[in-house]
Amino acid sequence: MIEINKLTKKFGVYTAVNIPELKIEKGEIVGLIGNNGAGKTTTFRLMLDLLEADRGNVLMKGKDVSKDEEWKTYTGSFIDSNFLIDFFTPDEYFGFIGKVYKLKNNEIKERVAMFEKFASGEILNQKKYIRHFSSGNRQKIGIIAAMMIHPEILILDEPFNFLDPSSQIEMKHLLQSLNAQCGTTIILSSHNLNYVSDVSSRILLMERGDIIQDVKNNTPENIAAIFRYFEK
Numbered sequence: 001m002i003e004i005n006k007l008t009k010k011f012g013v014y015t016a017v018n019i020p021e022l023k024i025e026k027g028e029i030v031g032l033i034g035n036n037g038a039g040k041t042t043t044f045r046l047m048l049d050l051l052e053a054d055r056g057n058v059l060m061k062g063k064d065v066s067k068d069e070e071w072k073t074y075t076g077s078f079i080d081s082n083f084l085i086d087f088f089t090p091d092e093y094f095g096f097i098g099k100v101y102k103l104k105n106n107e108i109k110e111r112v113a114m115f116e117k118f119a120s121g122e123i124l125n126q127k128k129y130i131r132h133f134s135s136g137n138r139q140k141i142g143i144i145a146a147m148m149i150h151p152e153i154l155i156l157d158e159p160f161n162f163l164d165p166s167s168q169i170e171m172k173h174l175l176q177s178l179n180a181q182c183g184t185t186i187i188l189s190s191h192n193l194n195y196v197s198d199v200s201s202r203i204l205l206m207e208r209g210d211i212i213q214d215v216k217n218n219t220p221e222n223i224a225a226i227f228r229y230f231e232k
Ligand SMILES: Nc1ncnc2c1ncn2[C@@H]1O[C@H](COP(=O)(O)OP(=O)(O)OP(=O)(O)O)[C@@H](O)[C@H]1O
Pocket: 011, 014, 016, 034, 035, 036, 037, 038, 039, 040, 041, 042, 043
């Protein structure tokens, strides 16, 4: 589904990302972890053609994201609040996104309604502009917009950040059900190792731009090794 080849991105002399090869299969839930500055967000920005690579490329369904537009039709993403449109109310924003992805009005309503618990009474049917929402709720608005299109690929940068514990648990359930119902390939970054290990089928550990561990989340030993890395 996603293939990375010889991808490098430098800022000055500092190499922020250096991934010789990576393949992500359809339906995987990949947790990207690593300490501050490890290169997670830069990797996502390269995957979404928000940054130009110095070398190498990212392919989605075999096509280079920097040369072909098709990936945009089936990829949902939320990196930061720059993705939002501040002069809309959340409902106007979801309506706008739904139209871009050619959803009918009733489909938009039905899909947004699935996020009622996650929105905890603070986002839907509010006559308030996105710019006036708290960081946590802005993040939720971006995540709902990315997920409501039922993307084939979903990329979320630190989706558990800013969320209260109930919303973090609901976030986990939403990711699992999108993956189960739509077969969505999900890549998310997080500093919360417990949520990452709960939700991911595979974990990638980054350090100074390199992926230094790539493990299947199918044995307690694999997860224990990841936790040990952060204890040092
Ligand atoms: N636009 C930029 N200009 C210069 N350096 C940058 C830029 N963007 C990122 N970097 C540097 O690249 C490195 C990787 O940053 P990145 O944001 O990808 O890390 P991260 O793993 O997402 O970190 P965090 O967990 O703190 O969000 C860091 O050293 C960062 O300072």
